[in-house]
Amino acid sequence: MMGAPSQSLADVLIHNDGFTANNQELPGGQSYGSNAGSDDANWTVSVGPWGIVGAPDIALFWDGEGGGSSGYGLDTYTNWDGRGNVVQLDSSSSGGTPDFSILFSPTASFAVNIRSFDLDAWAWTGSDETMDVDWWIEDNDSNVLASGQWSRGRAGGRDTISPDVVGGLGQELTLRFTRLSGLPSYLAIDNLTFAQTVPEPSSIVLLLTGLGALAMRRRKS
Amino acid sequence: MYVSRDQIAEEVRAAVMAGEIEQAIALYEEAARDSGRPDRFELLAQFGFLLWQCYDYCRAGEVFAELQSGPHVDARVLQQIASLYFRIGRFDVAAEVMRGAVSRCATDGELLFQLASCLERCDRVAEATETAQEALEIDPTHRASVRLLAHIDKRLGNCPLAISRIESHLARYPDGETWALKYELAACLDRVAQYDRAWNALLEAKAQVAAISRADLVHSYSIRRRQGELAKRLTDSDLRRWHHTPVDDRIPIVLLAGFPRSGTTLLESILTAHPGIVGTDESGIIASQFVQPIVWQAKDELDALLEIRGLSDRQIEIGRETYLKYTTAVLGQSIDGQILVEKDPLLTCDLALPLRLFPEARIVMPLRDPRDVAISFFFTMVPFQWNSSPSTSIVETARFYHDVMRHWLLLRHRLPWPWIETRYEDMVAQPQREIGRVTEFFGIDFQEMMLDPSRRKADRMITTPTYIDVTRPIHRKAVGRWKHYCRYLEPARPILEAWAREFGYD
Numbered sequence: 001m002m003g004a005p006s007q008s009l010a011d012v013l014i015h016n017d018g019f020t021a022n023n024q025e026l027p028g029g030q031s032y033g034s035n036a037g038s039d040d041a042n043w044t045v046s047v048g049p050w051g052i053v054g055a056p057d058i059a060l061f062w063d064g065e066g067g068g069s070s071g072y073g074l075d076t077y078t079n080w081d082g083r084g085n086v087v088q089l090d091s092s093s094s095g096g097t098p099d100f101s102i103l104f105s106p107t108a109s110f111a112v113n114i115r116s117f118d119l120d121a122w123a124w125t126g127s128d129e130t131m132d133v134d135w136w137i138e139d140n141d142s143n144v145l146a147s148g149q150w151s152r153g154r155a156g157g158r159d160t161i162s163p164d165v166v167g168g169l170g171q172e173l174t175l176r177f178t179r180l181s182g183l184p185s186y187l188a189i190d191n192l193t194f195a196q197t198v199p200e201p202s203s204i205v206l207l208l209t210g211l212g213a214l215a216m217r218r219r220k221s
Numbered sequence: 222m223y224v225s226r227d228q229i230a231e232e233v234r235a236a237v238m239a240g241e242i243e244q245a246i247a248l249y250e251e252a253a254r255d256s257g258r259p260d261r262f263e264l265l266a267q268f269g270f271l272l273w274q275c276y277d278y279c280r281a282g283e284v285f286a287e288l289q290s291g292p293h294v295d296a297r298v299l300q301q302i303a304s305l306y307f308r309i310g311r312f313d314v315a316a317e318v319m320r321g322a323v324s325r326c327a328t329d330g331e332l333l334f335q336l337a338s339c340l341e342r343c344d345r346v347a348e349a350t351e352t353a354q355e356a357l358e359i360d361p362t363h364r365a366s367v368r369l370l371a372h373i374d375k376r377l378g379n380c381p382l383a384i385s386r387i388e389s390h391l392a393r394y395p396d397g398e399t400w401a402l403k404y405e406l407a408a409c410l411d412r413v414a415q416y417d418r419a420w421n422a423l424l425e426a427k428a429q430v431a432a433i434s435r436a437d438l439v440h441s442y443s444i445r446r447r448q449g450e451l452a453k454r455l456t457d458s459d460l461r462r463w464h465h466t467p468v469d470d471r472i473p474i475v476l477l478a479g480f481p482r483s484g485t486t487l488l489e490s491i492l493t494a495h496p497g498i499v500g501t502d503e504s505g506i507i508a509s510q511f512v513q514p515i516v517w518q519a520k521d522e523l524d525a526l527l528e529i530r531g532l533s534d535r536q537i538e539i540g541r542e543t544y545l546k547y548t549t550a551v552l553g554q555s556i557d558g559q560i561l562v563e564k565d566p567l568l569t570c571d572l573a574l575p576l577r578l579f580p581e582a583r584i585v586m587p588l589r590d591p592r593d594v595a596i597s598f599f600f601t602m603v604p605f606q607w608n609s610s611p612s613t614s615i616v617e618t619a620r621f622y623h624d625v626m627r628h629w630l631l632l633r634h635r636l637p638w639p640w641i642e643t644r645y646e647d648m649v650a651q652p653q654r655e656i657g658r659v660t661e662f663f664g665i666d667f668q669e670m671m672l673d674p675s676r677r678k679a680d681r682m683i684t685t686p687t688y689i690d691v692t693r694p695i696h697r698k699a700v701g702r703w704k705h706y707c708r709y710l711e712p713a714r715p716i717l718e719a720w721a722r723e724f725g726y727d
Binding site for chain 1 (some may be wrong): 240242274275278435439442493506509511512513514515518531533535536537539542543544547615712714715
């Protein structure tokens with residue numbers, strides 16, 4: 001379900017600043033950024049209004065069709081084209097239109113809010129082909145909750161994309177990317193921001209109607 | 222024409238849903254007065270329960286008395302009636318009703334245990350012990366009776382016996398839901414300074430209830446979210462306007478908020494030992510009768526705020542009258558010019574509506590070292606309600622503290638209502654001075670009798686978990702208790718220490 005952005009959430013910003021080398025497997029492997037309840041070399045967390053620090057109840061799973069040093073197409077990269085550290089969507093060993101994904105799995109008590117991420121293309125020479133990427137967020141039933149297409153020319157560069165999608169309680173969401181065109185190994189993601197949020201009370205069954213409120217409301221009518 | 226009980230129940234339900242409470246009562250009353258009906262006593266019980274829900278305790282009591290005198294009334298119905306009296310602190314009445322239940326079924330261990338619980342709360346400790354032991358003779362596996370006996374041991378200062386009692390029972394009957402016993406074990410181990418063992422016992426108890434409490438924790442977050450969003454929308458103009466709402470009869474009401482386990486029960490108990498003060502001991506009337514339907518059940522926080530803003534002066538008067546009627550019923554006495562202390566620690570996060578209803582209110586905000594609060598909350602609360610489910614872990618406890626107390630930070634310097642903060646640590650260190658500050662804030666004199674624990678005990682029943690502690694002489698043992706659990710607090714420290722700094726507890 002796509003909802004209005006929740007307010008004042010406890011955010012996690014995965015900035016990747018702790019990477020020390022290129023083309024390494026992500027720290028922690030495919031669960032990189034999971035259960036981020038405190039600051040780390042690669043992410044920062046904030047305290048939300050409900051006292052939640054970061055997103056301790058949300059697990060992540062990073063995946064890709066293959067390639068890169070990790071074998072699943074997602075590697076570390078430092079100082080990416082002069083713009084700091086990133087997660088490289090490295091599909092050098094796979095052809096076609098490679099897919100990458102990040103699965104967000106909140107526990108039953110919470111929901112995930114995928115707020116924003118940066119897509120970044122390293123500048124290239126030669127080919128006039130643009131870097132085109134489809135991105136979308138889907139739930140477990142493959143319902144698309146947000147989507148878009150991102151393009152960059154030879155000069156490369158980055159853009160922030162802010163889908164701000166909120167899932168339901170305990171609902172898994174997946175952020176997916178398909179590189180439609182452009183050079184393999186020239187695509188990266190950075191500054192993934194997400195939050196752990198809590199449900200609306202209207203989704204909870206509250207049984208008793210207070211007699212005090214009833215007395216006041218009857219006076220109005 | 223004969224109308225079946227199911228049909229009557231359906232008509233009553235429809236009347237309640239339509240807000241026709243008097244009609245609903247009349248429906249039951251008429252049916253229950255038909256002495257020719259074979260199901261008359263069942264109807265009478267339903268009639269009494271409805272009256273009770275409407276805070277008409279006087280008429281409900283008459284109906285229940287009639288039921289008790291009837292030989293055919295089931296022991297379980299009497300058990301339900303006793304539990305109603307127990308909840309409002311009428312332990313003596315609850316004990317008598319339970320005696321009636323036991324007399325109908327003397328071999329039921331659960332009924333005997335409940336009678337023992339009522340007797341213990343009436344300070345009839347020897348009778349309570351004997352009755353709990355009878356329950357165990359009938360059912361040696363009955364954990365609640367073991368827990369009660371251990372609780373009595375602890376109360377009498379014999380924690381080693383309590384520990385031994387629980388541990389031997391757990392060794393003999395290790396299976397099933399042992400969490401309640403482990404809660405008690407943790408409390409006893411804490412009392413004898415075996416802190417690591419206490420913590421481990423508590424964690425074992427929490428692990429057993431984690432799955433059950435998950436839904437309550439979800440509920441908790443949803444309510445806290447609503448509370449937070451409503452508070453953020455309150456404007457200074459709202460507060461000023463509400464504070465100037467004209468009211469016909471001023472009610473000398475004090476909103477005693479805070480956070481659970483901040484010493485609010487002790488404070489209320491000391492205050493209400495003053496002959497000019499009466500307290501509600503967490504009747505929950507504001508929350509259940511006003512906040513829940515208007516704030517929590519609203520479509521969103523804006524709808525809730527619009528309803529609160531839109532209340533007419535006449536509606537406010539009706540709300541105040543209703544509140545007073547219900548509160549008087551719960552207290553079993555009229556307020557008669559006394560200062561009314563409306564104690565509910567969690568009013569802190571739902572202040573908008575009580576402030577709207579009571580422009581003349583004063584606010585007392587008890588503070589205590591947040592680390593001590595968290596430890597006490599974690600040890601005491603059983604996570605089966607929205608407001609106790611955060612006790613499932615120390616981190617959730619700290620989050621809950623944050624959620625509640627942030628309301629106070631947001632509001633305190635914007636409130637046109639008079640308010641005062643009072644520290645638990647000051648209250649136990651220099652009670653006369655600190656209580657004197659509070660009574661001065663109320664505009665009355667401090668009286669020596671307020672510090673007399675026997676007076677606190679004699680005057681009233683206390684329904685909250687700390688009922689024994691507040692009737693003891695004031696002591697400082699609970700100050701700095703968190704230091705015994707320092708390493709276990711580690712995951713919650715970022716939150717709790719920020720609040721400790723905020724409230725000057727560095």
